[in-house]
Amino acid sequence: MKNVIVTGGSGKAGRAVIEDLTRNGFGAVNVDTIAPWDPDTPSLIADLTDLGQATEAIAGADVVVHLAAVPAPNMLPDGETFRINTMSTYNVFSAAMKAGVEKVVWASSETLIGIPFDREQPRYAPIDERHPRLPEFHYALTKLLGEEMAGQFYRWSGIPFVSLRFSNVMEPHNYPRFPEYWEDPSRRAWNLWGYVDARDVAQSVRLSIESDLDGHEAFLIAAADTCMSMKSVDLMAKVFPDVELRELESDHQTLLSIDKARQLLGYEPGVSWRDYVEPPS
Numbered sequence: 001m002k003n004v005i006v007t008g009g010s011g012k013a014g015r016a017v018i019e020d021l022t023r024n025g026f027g028a029v030n031v032d033t034i035a036p037w038d039p040d041t042p043s044l045i046a047d048l049t050d051l052g053q054a055t056e057a058i059a060g061a062d063v064v065v066h067l068a069a070v071p072a073p074n075m076l077p078d079g080e081t082f083r084i085n086t087m088s089t090y091n092v093f094s095a096a097m098k099a100g101v102e103k104v105v106w107a108s109s110e111t112l113i114g115i116p117f118d119r120e121q122p123r124y125a126p127i128d129e130r131h132p133r134l135p136e137f138h139y140a141l142t143k144l145l146g147e148e149m150a151g152q153f154y155r156w157s158g159i160p161f162v163s164l165r166f167s168n169v170m171e172p173h174n175y176p177r178f179p180e181y182w183e184d185p186s187r188r189a190w191n192l193w194g195y196v197d198a199r200d201v202a203q204s205v206r207l208s209i210e211s212d213l214d215g216h217e218a219f220l221i222a223a224a225d226t227c228m229s230m231k232s233v234d235l236m237a238k239v240f241p242d243v244e245l246r247e248l249e250s251d252h253q254t255l256l257s258i259d260k261a262r263q264l265l266g267y268e269p270g271v272s273w274r275d276y277v278e279p280p281s
Helices: 012-023 051-058 078-099 138-157 172-181 185-191 198-210 232-239 259-265
Strands: 003-007 027-032 043-045 063-066 103-107 161-166 216-221
Touching (some): 003 012, 003 051, 012 027, 012 198, 063 198, 078 103, 078 138, 103 138, 103 198, 138 161, 138 216, 161 198, 172 185, 198 216, 198 259, 216 259
Parallel strands (some): 027 043, 063 103, 103 161, 161 216
16 A cells, blocks of 8 residues: 655645545545644644655655645735745655655646736647646746756656646535626636536546656646536637637537546546536526
8 A cells, every 4th residue: 555645635635635545545644734624534734844844744655745835826925825835845845855755746737827818818729738838926936836846856866746737626515606607708717717626636646646657747637628608619719719729529628638637647537517507508
């Protein structure tokens, strides 16, 4: 049984990841600054912006899943977000290298693709991993630096690193709000109407651990559809009429391409908002 350290395991994505890993035979330990919701979850309270605490927490791990971070912009002053996210990521990667882990999987972000598309429009859609990385604020910049660090830590250590660019993470109680977006497509155009269920986040993490990937690879992780009832081609025509729209295979196909994750990880989203909310006829 692999010993997996999950940093940030008390958060929305972290809870789902720990549950999924435990259910599939992994030994998962949560490392966070706050206690987990489930008191039975093996856990350690640690401040990962401190290298010594990060090193102690990760010692003996087989795999590290790094989810701990300030999870969104505007929660703290920009400088604090930058400091916490960048230092914790550096410390976790350093501790993982020192521990000689088998693999590091970590939470990058969809924000790298240019979200919220106010200054620059997408180069094309569906956006894939070849799209330029265009961080527009300090939070996104920390994720860009994290991906750069992942590539260099792989070069130094030979440990595979997987950067998962999660879309807007949702849980079942979020889906009844989706109809609020349908009358005005511009409300959720900021990330091309993307989302991903926390259980599919967990799936992508487990598949990354189980994969035989080498080097540093980045993947967009999203649901198979958009959060909207309108067809994807109509959404693009209404909000981004000048952006190149590449071939779509279904009416409501995600505009954040998950083809690479499907091909290299075997990722297949299992949850849609349509499982919880009836779309209009």
